[in-house]
Amino acid sequence: MFAPSEDQQALIDAARAAAEAILGPTVREDDEAERFRRDAFRRLGEAGLCGIPTAEAWGGLGLGYLEYAMVLEEVAAVSAAYGVALAVSGLPQVILARYGTDAQRERWIPGLAAGELLGGFALSESGSGSDAASLKTTARRVGDEWVLNGSKFWITHAGVGDVFIVMARTGGPGARGISAFIVPADAPGVSFPKREEKMGMRASPTGEVLLEDARIPADHLVGKEGEGFRIAMSALDSGRITIGAISVGLARAAWEYASRYACEREQFGRPIIRFQGVGFMLADMAMRVEAARLLVHKAAWLRDEGRPYTHVAAMAKCTATDTAMAVTTDAVQVLGGNGYIREYPVERYMRDAKVMQIVEGTNQVQRLVIARHLERTFGPR
Numbered sequence: 001m002f003a004p005s006e007d008q009q010a011l012i013d014a015a016r017a018a019a020e021a022i023l024g025p026t027v028r029e030d031d032e033a034e035r036f037r038r039d040a041f042r043r044l045g046e047a048g049l050c051g052i053p054t055a056e057a058w059g060g061l062g063l064g065y066l067e068y069a070m071v072l073e074e075v076a077a078v079s080a081a082y083g084v085a086l087a088v089s090g091l092p093q094v095i096l097a098r099y100g101t102d103a104q105r106e107r108w109i110p111g112l113a114a115g116e117l118l119g120g121f122a123l124s125e126s127g128s129g130s131d132a133a134s135l136k137t138t139a140r141r142v143g144d145e146w147v148l149n150g151s152k153f154w155i156t157h158a159g160v161g162d163v164f165i166v167m168a169r170t171g172g173p174g175a176r177g178i179s180a181f182i183v184p185a186d187a188p189g190v191s192f193p194k195r196e197e198k199m200g201m202r203a204s205p206t207g208e209v210l211l212e213d214a215r216i217p218a219d220h221l222v223g224k225e226g227e228g229f230r231i232a233m234s235a236l237d238s239g240r241i242t243i244g245a246i247s248v249g250l251a252r253a254a255w256e257y258a259s260r261y262a263c264e265r266e267q268f269g270r271p272i273i274r275f276q277g278v279g280f281m282l283a284d285m286a287m288r289v290e291a292a293r294l295l296v297h298k299a300a301w302l303r304d305e306g307r308p309y310t311h312v313a314a315m316a317k318c319t320a321t322d323t324a325m326a327v328t329t330d331a332v333q334v335l336g337g338n339g340y341i342r343e344y345p346v347e348r349y350m351r352d353a354k355v356m357q358i359v360e361g362t363n364q365v366q367r368l369v370i371a372r373h374l375e376r377t378f379g380p381r
């Protein structure tokens with residue numbers, strides 16, 4: 001666990017090489033132009049990176065979340081936006097692998113694992129983010145179909161994705177009234193009217209998924225009616241490991257860049273790393289990156305071992321994303337004026353890091369998850 005095995009190191013090297021070759025040359029332009037390149041995503045698929053934990057029978061590599069975390073760190077160190085693309089397109093795979101029917105798995109997972117299809121996960125609405133169980137989108141059974149109405153907000157891959165797992169209300173209020181559905185992007189009544197302009201993560205498209213009498217076949221329900229919230233929460237447990245891994249990649253990229261810069265940049269006749277104020281900042285960055293990675297790997301390992309991991313995934317997400325924010329901010333400081341201009345990548349790292357503290361449950365929500373675990377562990381029985 002403290003050092004990658006030979007196979008894991010080969011995977012890390014391959015992921016780094018693929019990310020640098022496929023994403024590296026245009027990462028800055030893609031950020032500037034808010035451009036997501038499907039061809040680049042497909043090429044990541046050809047490199048085997050779109051289905052790391054997905055079973056080989058469905059076209060994945062059949063590896064664990066530990067390997068998945070290692071790959072995401074490498075991809076995100078080059079482009080956090082494509083790290084997010086791999087993680088988000090992985091959510092329908094993990095959901096269908098666990099809760100889908102054989103027909104649903106066969107129809108969707110191989111394409112997603114190959115990177116030919118791009119997936120998404122639509123839980124949030126403008127009125128229900130942290131309080132996801134209060135969502136208002138409805139699904140009504142009409143003959144052989146489900147008819148969905150509502151609007152999903154801030155959805156990654158809206159407008160570019162092929163298929164979304166959508167949570168909608170089929171019963172009464174609260175978590176138990178929610179069900180999960182497979183919604184193809186080209187289903188009648190589905191549209192993507194709005195793409196958001198963002199501070200960071202600009203190469204990762206985010207927008208609205210509008211459902212106006214959207215019709216999908218009856219067999220597009222995932223799991224049982226009323227099981228949708230449980231499905232969403234279990235997907236988010238897994239997803240938090242991936243968000244943590246991406247954040248470690250971002251933080252590492254910023255820290256490495258700043259360290260190299262501080263060794264080269266001279267002021268007052270010496271490299272700035274020799275000023276204690278700068279050297280200590282870099283030392284703190286190094287400690288935080290190493291510690292965050294260990295926590296992410298521990299959460300991944302627990303999941304791979306089939307042990308309870310919800311609270312550790314929340315700790316990993318929270319720690320790694322706070323680390324990414326702090327380390328990228330300090331990297332800007334180490335570069336001084338150059339940290340603030342677009343010619344250098346660290347301002348992008350900092351803009352990209354911010355959203356990681358918000359998605360897949362804000363870091364306040366992660367603390368709620370951890371506190372609930374503490375109460376269950378230490379409270380009266």
Ligand SMILES: Cc1cc2nc3c(=O)[nH]c(=O)nc-3n(C[C@H](O)[C@H](O)[C@H](O)COP(=O)(O)OP(=O)(O)OC[C@H]3O[C@@H](n4cnc5c(N)ncnc54)[C@H](O)[C@@H]3O)c2cc1C
Pocket residue numbers: 088120121122123124126127128129130131153154155156157198201206355358359360361362363364365368
């Ligand atoms: C770039 C981007 C991509 C996204 N992608 C997706 C996606 O693909 N699919 C999807 O479903 N959603 C997605 N989201 C939505 C994201 O998950 C929500 O924004 C997030 O869950 C927070 O919800 P909210 O924005 O409504 O904030 P709110 O819930 O309104 O929270 C506002 C503030 O209040 C705090 N707060 C709320 N409740 C509590 C509480 N009980 N205790 C303490 N503090 C609290 C929050 O931590 C936050 O600081 C994305 C968002 C962004 C910005």
